[in-house]
Amino acid sequence: MNAHTKPPRWATWLLTRWSHPDAREELQGDMLEMYAYWLQRRGKPAADRKYCLVVIRLLRPFARRRRTADYPETYSFSPAMIQNYFKIAFRNLLKSKTFSAVNIMGLALGMACSLAILLWIRDERGVDAFHANKDQLYRIYMREYFSGKVQGVIWTPGPLAEELKKSVPEIEMTTPFSWTVPQTFSVGTKTHKQATNWASGDFFKMFSFKLLQGTPDGALRDPGSIAISRNMAEVFFGSPEQAIGKAIRYDNRKEMTVTAVFENIGTNSTLQFDCLMTWDAYIDDNGWAKDWGNTDPLTFFKLRKDADPAKVEAKMRHLLDKTNRDAGKPYKTQLAMQPFHEYYLNSNIKDAKMDGGRIEYVRLFTFVAVFILLIACINFMNLATARSTRRAKEVGVRKVVGAMRSMLAGQFMGEALLITLLSAGLAVLLVALLLPSFNSLTGKQMVLPVSEPSFWGIIAGLLIVTSLVAGSYPAMFLSSLNPVRILKGALKSDSSSGWVRQGLVVFQFGLSVILIVGMIIIYRQVGFVQNKNLGFDRENLVYFPIEGELFNKFDILKTELSRIPGVKHVSHMTATPASNGNGTDGITWPGSDPNDQVRFTPVGVGYDFIKTMDLKMALGRDFSRDFPTDSSGVIVNETAVKVMGLKEPVGREIKWGKSKVHIVGVLKDFHFQSLHTAIRPLIAYLGARQPSGNVVIRIEAGKTPETLVTIGKVTRKLNPNVPFTYAFTDQEYARQYQSEQIVGKLAGYFAFLAIFISCLGLFGLAAFTAEQRTKEIGVRKVLGASVAGIVALLSRDFLKLVVMAIVLASPVAWYIMKQWLQGFAYQIDIEWWMFALAGVIAVLIAVFTISFQSIKAATANPVRSLRSE
Incomplete structure (x- = not known):
C-alpha cells in the first residue's frame, strides 16, 4: 500500500487496540467503508476506491455470517476451525489432482526410502544389544610401538585372559575366543560340519546366549565338554533335551560330552558359532597357543559395575612387560580395550585405534536417507510456492477478515501435515512390500516391528520432521503475503520466491x-578389484581343508588326484589362496636394523605350489625334491627383497627366529589378501602339512563339474568319516x-x-x-x-x-x-x-x-x- 493511501491513525488504532474480539470482527466492514469514504473526500485515485468497495462487497456477507451462532465466534485454533482447515485442505487436494499426486508420491518415495534405511540402521546398531552385561563387556587389542611407528593388532596371546583376571582386580571374568573353524562332528552314521570356536568357562556367564539345557557354570567345565546349538542338537540327537549328556565325536578322533544346548544365534550377534569347546581342549591340540610370544585368540572380559574403564585401561596398559613377551625384540607392546558393543560397527584399526568399519556405512546411509527425504521435501516446497497465486486471494481475504499470520501459517502447516500423513501411509505400505527384496540385498532378516513402540516412534519422528521441513517455508511464504497487493493483482509480478525455488531445484539436482x-x-x-590381475590365475583353482585322515594320507591323496583327467596340479598350503593374514616379525638379515621391525607374512607350502597357483618367478627356482637342502630354504616375494635391500637375494642366508634359512627363489609380487591392503613381504617355506591347512588343486578349464565329482569320490574313499567340501578361489575372493x-x-x-x-x-x-x-x-x-x-x-x-x-x-x-x-x-x-x-x-x-x-x-x-x- 502506498503512503498516500495509508488509513488515518485513529482508524488503525481503533482496529488494532479494540479489546473485544467479537467487536473487532464486526468493525471490519465498517472500517473499510470509512476508509473508502475518506479516500473519496481527499480526492484519492479511483482505483483505490474501487479496490476498497470490492473488498467491502466481498466481506459483508462473511461479516454477517460471523454474527450468527452457526459460525465460530473467534478466529483462533478452535476444534471447529481446525476441522474447517482440514476441509479446505481436502478440497485443495481434490481440486489439483496432478499436483497432489506429485506431492504425495514424491514424499511417499522419500519417506519409504528413509524408513527402510532407518530400519537398517536400527538393526545395525542393535547388534550385540541383547547382552545383559553389554555395558561391562570389553575386548582387548594390542598396540605395538617400533621405529617411531605404532600398529594395532586384534589377536592376543592365549594366556592373556587368565593373567588379566589375576592382575586387575576390577575384572570379574575373562575368556579367550578363537577364530571360527568348520569342524567335522559325527554321531553314529550322522556326520556334519559345524562352525566351531573355543572359549573358557566364563563365556556363558559373561554373554547372554540363551541356554536351553545346561547351566552357565557347567557348560564348559572340562576339556571334554561341548556346548551345541539347538540346530546341532536336533540334527544329531533329535531335540535339545535328548542331547544333554550324550557323546559326540569330534574330527573322528575325540569323544566330547554335550554339557549345554544354546538357542540358535541370530543375526543380531557379532559372535557366530554352532558349537563351543573349552580353551583347554584347544591348548591340547595347539600347544603353541599357551606361549606369550604367539598371538591367536580374541580376548574378552567383564568389568565390575563400579569399575572405572579409564583406570582399568591404565592398569593393564603395561601388563605384558612382566611376561617378557617383548624381551629381545625391537618393539614394545601395550594393551588397550574397546567396549564390546562397539566391536561390530568399529572393527577396523586406524592409527593403532579401533576406528571405522561398518559404522562408515551407517553414516553413509544416514546421509543418503536425509538426502532423499530432503529432495522429496524440496518438491513440496517448490510446488507450494509456485502455486502461491492460486491461494493468494484466499490469504488476502482471511487477513482482511482478521486472521493473524501465525493462524495462516498453522493452516498451511496443517495442510502439509495432512499430505505427509497420506504419504506416510503409502510409504509404510511400500516398505512392507519391498522389505523382502531389501533384506535379500543387504543380507538382513528385518521385519516391520509394528508391535514395538519404538517403530511408531520412528514413524512419528519421520512424520513430524517431514511435515516441518516440507511445510515450513510454504507456510511462512504464503502467510507473509500482503493482502493489498494480493487483491490488486500485484502478486504476479513478485519474483522474490522465484529465486528460492530455483535454488531448491539446483540443490536437489545437485544431491x-x-x-x-x-x-x-x-x-x-x-x-576393478574383482578383475584386477592378482599375479596368479584364480580361475579354476579349488581348495578344501586337510582334515581327518587326510593329514596322514596326503601323499596318497596327491598321487590319486594327479591321475584324474582334468586335474593339472596338486599342492597344499597353510592358508587359503584368497586370503592370508598371518604375520611373523622374527626375521633378520645381514645389515638389518635391530631397532626396526618388519612383519612378514609366512605361508607353509608343498611341492608344485607355484605351478598350482600359476605364480611367476622373478629369480631362482621353486622347491624341488632334487634339493634336500630345501627343507631349510625359503622363497620370498619382490616386496620382501625390497624391504631387505638385497641386491642378489638368491642363496643369501637370513635368520628366522633362532634358525638359519637360505633364499632359493624370488616370486613376482601377487596379491594374497584383499586390495584393501598393500602387498606385504611374503616368506614361503616348505612346510609340513597341518590340520588347519588346505589342499589346492588346479583344474583344466571347461572340465570343472566332472572333475570335482571324481575328486569328491577319491577324497571320501581316503577320508570316509568326513564330508567333502570345497571352495572356489575366485568366489572366495569376490566375497x-x-x-x-x-x-x-x-x-x-x-x-x-x-x-x-x-x-x-x-x-x-x-x-x-x-x-x-x-x-x-x-x-x-x-x-x-x-x-x-x-x-x-x-x-x-x-x-x-x-x-x-x-x-x-x-x-x-x-x-x-x-x-x-x-x-x-x-x-x-x-x-x-x-x-x-x-x-x-x-x-x-x-x-x-x-x-x-x-x-x-x-x-x-x-x-x-x-x-x-
Missing part, C-alpha cells in the same frame, strides 16, 4: 548428481568385497530414486509453468512459432538450473568419493568422464521430464487458450 557420481565410481572400483558390492547396488537404487523424485518435482513445476504461460504460448503459435521453438522456450530455464547443479555438485562428489577410495590400497583414478556421464544422465532425464509437459503445451490448440480473452 542427485552426487549420488549418480558415487554409483559410477563404486561400480568402477568394485569391478571379500561383498560390502562394497552391496553399497554399489544400493547407491544405484538410491541414485535412481533421487533423480526420479527430483524429476517428479520438475514435472510439477514444468506443468505449472506451462499452465501459467498458456496464453503466451497461444499468441506465439498464432504468430507462427514452431513446436520446437516453444519447447525450447519452456525448457531453457529449467535446464540452466540442472547444468548449474552439475557444476556445483561435481567438486563435492569428487571429495566424498576420494575419501571413500582411501580405504583401498589399490584404487581407480577418478576421471572427468565420470562427472560428464553423471551430468549427461541428469540432463537427459530432466529434458525428458520437461519436454513431456512442454510438448503438450506447445501442441495445444491456441484457439482454446485465447478464447477466454
Whole structure:
C-alpha cells in the first residue's frame, strides 16, 4: 500500500487496540467503508476506491455470517476451525489432482526410502544389544610401538585372559575366543560340519546366549565338554533335551560330552558359532597357543559395575612387560580395550585405534536417507510456492477478515501435515512390500516391528520432521503475503520466491548428481578389484581343508588326484589362496636394523605350489625334491627383497627366529589378501602339512563339474568319516568385497530414486509453468512459432538450473568419493568422464521430464487458450 493511501491513525488504532474480539470482527466492514469514504473526500485515485468497495462487497456477507451462532465466534485454533482447515485442505487436494499426486508420491518415495534405511540402521546398531552385561563387556587389542611407528593388532596371546583376571582386580571374568573353524562332528552314521570356536568357562556367564539345557557354570567345565546349538542338537540327537549328556565325536578322533544346548544365534550377534569347546581342549591340540610370544585368540572380559574403564585401561596398559613377551625384540607392546558393543560397527584399526568399519556405512546411509527425504521435501516446497497465486486471494481475504499470520501459517502447516500423513501411509505400505527384496540385498532378516513402540516412534519422528521441513517455508511464504497487493493483482509480478525455488531445484539436482557420481565410481572400483590381475590365475583353482585322515594320507591323496583327467596340479598350503593374514616379525638379515621391525607374512607350502597357483618367478627356482637342502630354504616375494635391500637375494642366508634359512627363489609380487591392503613381504617355506591347512588343486578349464565329482569320490574313499567340501578361489575372493558390492547396488537404487523424485518435482513445476504461460504460448503459435521453438522456450530455464547443479555438485562428489577410495590400497583414478556421464544422465532425464509437459503445451490448440480473452 502506498503512503498516500495509508488509513488515518485513529482508524488503525481503533482496529488494532479494540479489546473485544467479537467487536473487532464486526468493525471490519465498517472500517473499510470509512476508509473508502475518506479516500473519496481527499480526492484519492479511483482505483483505490474501487479496490476498497470490492473488498467491502466481498466481506459483508462473511461479516454477517460471523454474527450468527452457526459460525465460530473467534478466529483462533478452535476444534471447529481446525476441522474447517482440514476441509479446505481436502478440497485443495481434490481440486489439483496432478499436483497432489506429485506431492504425495514424491514424499511417499522419500519417506519409504528413509524408513527402510532407518530400519537398517536400527538393526545395525542393535547388534550385540541383547547382552545383559553389554555395558561391562570389553575386548582387548594390542598396540605395538617400533621405529617411531605404532600398529594395532586384534589377536592376543592365549594366556592373556587368565593373567588379566589375576592382575586387575576390577575384572570379574575373562575368556579367550578363537577364530571360527568348520569342524567335522559325527554321531553314529550322522556326520556334519559345524562352525566351531573355543572359549573358557566364563563365556556363558559373561554373554547372554540363551541356554536351553545346561547351566552357565557347567557348560564348559572340562576339556571334554561341548556346548551345541539347538540346530546341532536336533540334527544329531533329535531335540535339545535328548542331547544333554550324550557323546559326540569330534574330527573322528575325540569323544566330547554335550554339557549345554544354546538357542540358535541370530543375526543380531557379532559372535557366530554352532558349537563351543573349552580353551583347554584347544591348548591340547595347539600347544603353541599357551606361549606369550604367539598371538591367536580374541580376548574378552567383564568389568565390575563400579569399575572405572579409564583406570582399568591404565592398569593393564603395561601388563605384558612382566611376561617378557617383548624381551629381545625391537618393539614394545601395550594393551588397550574397546567396549564390546562397539566391536561390530568399529572393527577396523586406524592409527593403532579401533576406528571405522561398518559404522562408515551407517553414516553413509544416514546421509543418503536425509538426502532423499530432503529432495522429496524440496518438491513440496517448490510446488507450494509456485502455486502461491492460486491461494493468494484466499490469504488476502482471511487477513482482511482478521486472521493473524501465525493462524495462516498453522493452516498451511496443517495442510502439509495432512499430505505427509497420506504419504506416510503409502510409504509404510511400500516398505512392507519391498522389505523382502531389501533384506535379500543387504543380507538382513528385518521385519516391520509394528508391535514395538519404538517403530511408531520412528514413524512419528519421520512424520513430524517431514511435515516441518516440507511445510515450513510454504507456510511462512504464503502467510507473509500482503493482502493489498494480493487483491490488486500485484502478486504476479513478485519474483522474490522465484529465486528460492530455483535454488531448491539446483540443490536437489545437485544431491542427485552426487549420488549418480558415487554409483559410477563404486561400480568402477568394485569391478576393478574383482578383475584386477592378482599375479596368479584364480580361475579354476579349488581348495578344501586337510582334515581327518587326510593329514596322514596326503601323499596318497596327491598321487590319486594327479591321475584324474582334468586335474593339472596338486599342492597344499597353510592358508587359503584368497586370503592370508598371518604375520611373523622374527626375521633378520645381514645389515638389518635391530631397532626396526618388519612383519612378514609366512605361508607353509608343498611341492608344485607355484605351478598350482600359476605364480611367476622373478629369480631362482621353486622347491624341488632334487634339493634336500630345501627343507631349510625359503622363497620370498619382490616386496620382501625390497624391504631387505638385497641386491642378489638368491642363496643369501637370513635368520628366522633362532634358525638359519637360505633364499632359493624370488616370486613376482601377487596379491594374497584383499586390495584393501598393500602387498606385504611374503616368506614361503616348505612346510609340513597341518590340520588347519588346505589342499589346492588346479583344474583344466571347461572340465570343472566332472572333475570335482571324481575328486569328491577319491577324497571320501581316503577320508570316509568326513564330508567333502570345497571352495572356489575366485568366489572366495569376490566375497571379500561383498560390502562394497552391496553399497554399489544400493547407491544405484538410491541414485535412481533421487533423480526420479527430483524429476517428479520438475514435472510439477514444468506443468505449472506451462499452465501459467498458456496464453503466451497461444499468441506465439498464432504468430507462427514452431513446436520446437516453444519447447525450447519452456525448457531453457529449467535446464540452466540442472547444468548449474552439475557444476556445483561435481567438486563435492569428487571429495566424498576420494575419501571413500582411501580405504583401498589399490584404487581407480577418478576421471572427468565420470562427472560428464553423471551430468549427461541428469540432463537427459530432466529434458525428458520437461519436454513431456512442454510438448503438450506447445501442441495445444491456441484457439482454446485465447478464447477466454
